[in-house]
Amino acid sequence: MDKILVITSILPIAELEHKKNENDILLVTENQLMSRDKSLKFEYLFFFPKANIVLAQFSRKWKAYFKLGQNETSLTQGKIIQLLPVLLLPKKVFFRNLLIQISLFRKRKVIKGIMETFQPTIIHAQCADTSAFIAKKISEKYKIPYVVTLRGINQFTDKKTVENIEAAANIVAISPKQLIDAKELTNKKVHFIPHGIHDSFFQYTQRLRSENEKLRLITVSRLIALKNIDKVIKSLQNFKKDFVFDIFGEGPEKEALQKLIFDLGMEGKVNLKGKILNEKLPTLFNSYDLFVMPSYPETLGRVYFEAMGCGLPVIATKGTGIDGLISNGVQGFLVDVHDEKLFSESFNSILQQLYNNQQLQTEMSKAAHEFARTFSWDEIVPKYLALYKNE
Template sequence: MKVLHFSWEYPPSIVGGLGRHVYYLTKYLARLGADISVITTSLGEVSEEVIDGVKVYRVNPFTLRSSNFITWVLNFNYLMLTKAIDLSKKEGKPDIIHVHDWLTAYTGITLKHVLKVPLIATIHSTEIGRRGGIWTEDQKIIHDWEWRVTYEAWKVIVCSDYMMREVSRVFMLLPEKIIKIPNAIELEDIETSSPGSGFKEKYALPHEKIIMFVGRLVYEKGLDLLIEAFNILVNKSKRDDIKLVIAGDGPMREYLISMVYKYGLENKVYFTGRIDDNELFSLMKVSYVGVFPSRYEPFGIAVLEAMACGLPVIVPNYGGPNEVVEHGVEGFKVFLNPCEIAERIAQLLDNVDLRNSMSVNARKKIRNLYTWDKIARFTLGIYRSVLKEVSKRDWKHLWEVKALS
């Protein structure tokens, strides 16, 4: 089976969870014997290479005078489409086209009709969910492309029940068109990472327990709520035994740093910036608790990674992480207010036995349920079922149907 994936990001250039998802999914699909190719954008990497059995092709978007994001997206879609058609002529067309989010929708939809190949779309998040509504012309365009790709796709894949409800409501999709396939993590990378002697001292003093956050520094991740909660613990509860370590980068960085200085927490909060996976997993292994107070989170790969490293986690009582974490077993589910977040952190700080029990439970759950091998096998099954359905249809172009009539 030949499958062609389209993703605007792919290693080594990764901005968020989408690129990590596509990398691991395609890697494990290739391990299962599928012929997998990915067309993505380039930030200076080589134009063609094979990574973990996956053929990767990169297009380099033009440098445009316009700073408009939509223009840039359409630009690289045109280049992706050109590359895909060229590959189809040289190597034969794929059996399945798989796009990820709206950013590669134009390419996927066009190829579907040009090649008569079924399209599958994974919706990792929606513009309405990310922004709390549609407020600008650019957002209207993004929302329209999201609707179009879900309409054109044979199946729409989402990562959680939360996202099933969202895409069904936002895009008016029938339930039978939507398939839930959860995210997963790469246990091999986590198990081979080792903090080493003295690693913790890079981030905290020996007596300090690390409260950890990882994610993009954007509004929807809710890091401002965690800083408020941390302020309660340090300045109101007078705790000196904790350190907040923030791994990640994003447009809210300067604002969040200003919050830290406003509360006088500059010696108790550490911004790491973007760090590689080995450093991240090592940091998770020396931390005490992971807090992920996202206002909007379709799933949350970082939550899975933290749990696999043995971290009890504090997550919202809604959204994707809410479906992963059992309250009081692997962590806590909370309302998103700083006081409750602070209360649950303090409960874990003051009860080592509870914390250690949650640590064991978290590791066990991830190893049993959220591995990429399981997810890839399920995805491959979806591909096969779609091809079986397609084989029973007489697929004609719209103009062919009109000609017959």
Template structure:
């Protein structure tokens, strides 16, 4: 099968990494996968990795996601490329609209993945409904995501498919050394890997950490990621010696191997892939009951779940696992077993079945 991936995102985050992993795994299964994207995107900064994942990169000379040249360029690409389908990856529900109209004009079947659905209003909702009518099959990355798509956009159930995201399991199972971190030997390390955005709930974790440090002075917090809140958080907490801002890192498996606990304090979370990565690394997980996260973590068995926006509950959960090494060990083992359910191979096999439905049903 010859497949065109498309996104108009200006950023690189979890959705774009999932696209890359899906492309790599689909190619191993014998399919051809090309990527079309705007030159303004941060994807352009990682062309070396993209070239390894995709058969071909097709950069479109546009200046932003609203540039109508997306439409004309995609029509040319789809006509010349002889693609069996286009897989449009929506980083928000109003994105990529030019791709829907270009593909329907050329007659190429459309599959979409809605990475972060939420309600639209006014003309955006009208355009969205027109895009949905042109879509053969839609992929939801969690059951929570699935329900939102049905309720918000009235997508018929026969055109909706649940395909959980996946990870390269062996990257996290490998017996690698942990990253070299500025931590004294024997101290306890809590790690949070997330975009520094209000919806990720960093301030609730930082409040919990400040409370815990009063009784556990050898506790350290590693914050991995960048985003719009980065400068504000650094200004407020950057002078605290046990809070470490590591920025964007490529060595996530090594950082997780050096961690004692992983915490994801999100207020909103479409899936929570980093939770699976932490479990696969053998790190006990504490997370919030946000979005798709409860589908990944069985509360009390493969991790602990707390309500979103509740620093007191976070404090209690973290303290519980720090002071109970036997419970940490049990959760660690159950988390590793749970992570094996969310592999790139399983994600790709289910996605290929969706492609076949889009082409032949």
């Protein structure tokens, strides 16, 4: 039996308000793997900033961290998650890893208990910095190999990060950008294994928008600043054709976005629709023409490929995970969000092209669907199995 201990800070932890709607891709990946190989077993070690009673007075986030730190486990989507509060600083200072080591020493009995009870055969660190550092230390003590997925590699490129990567048994990139970044740090082989998407998203039916029919835009995301939804709304002021832009999701930017919509007089055209269950997305996507999410930074949002599977071309951002996978003007469009004026011009030019050229939209829709099929779980799962079994 192969037992994987996953070390991560990326889980939808219900006790943390800012985390409860976190991407659940790790749990989804586990389910897909175990549905095809019953011999696998997963355990999660979720690390988060350690807070004390003083820090808990400063914000709701630190109060939530403090309360969470009083527990040893959390229940997330029916899964028991092991908790590891860690002394973390917001900036990368020279003694940051020393603080993490101190945290591991203080929690050595907890870690020992996990290792003796679960007896993992491999450790999977879900980022190149803290996760990988923790994995490396546990690996050295218990003589168990570890795998590193290169999340955060563009943010942390110091000597310790390189050491974390070099000591790993295997390295995983989930985007072409990570592959490029990894080449600057290591000569080791890097496995490209992106997120998979469920077969339900391949129920593609070609949509033919009639002349002068409104252009239907959609985004599905957490409502946070880096998604740049506000820039999309502002840009839509300049689009003179008929359209509707529906925004699905919840998050801290919701009130600000609602106010922006009201201030610009765009109610009815731009709509905040609230949270939607993932299993309802295939049917929903089939009612739209274009998926819009120009977030930055973005590792590799699964929702792009879910939308493309349903035949929606996407608008994404240059220099993010999807850049290098899709070709501009084929399965979607890549824009620059750093210059708001340039973004608005590019965005409106794209909408104008699709509105005026039904043939282009049809061709891009087919290309998006065909491309997304290469990200089915039937394609992705064997790569993970080979990785964990060291085949």
